[in-house]
Amino acid sequence: MAYAQLTLEKKLFEIHLKQENSLNRIARE
Known part of the structure; x- marks a missing residue:
């Protein structure tokens, strides 16, 4: 249980x- x-x-x-x-990549462009 703990492992799951x-x-x-x-x-x-x-x-x-x-x-x-992804957000950082979009923000840079």
């Missing part, structure tokens, strides 16, 4: 990072 929670949080964190990278 950690995996889910890690995925959400990675998605969040990708979104931030």
Whole structure:
């Protein structure tokens, strides 16, 4: 259970990072 929670949080964190990278790229252009 705890492992699944950690995996889910890690995925959400990675998605969040990708979104931030996309926004930063758009803002720079």
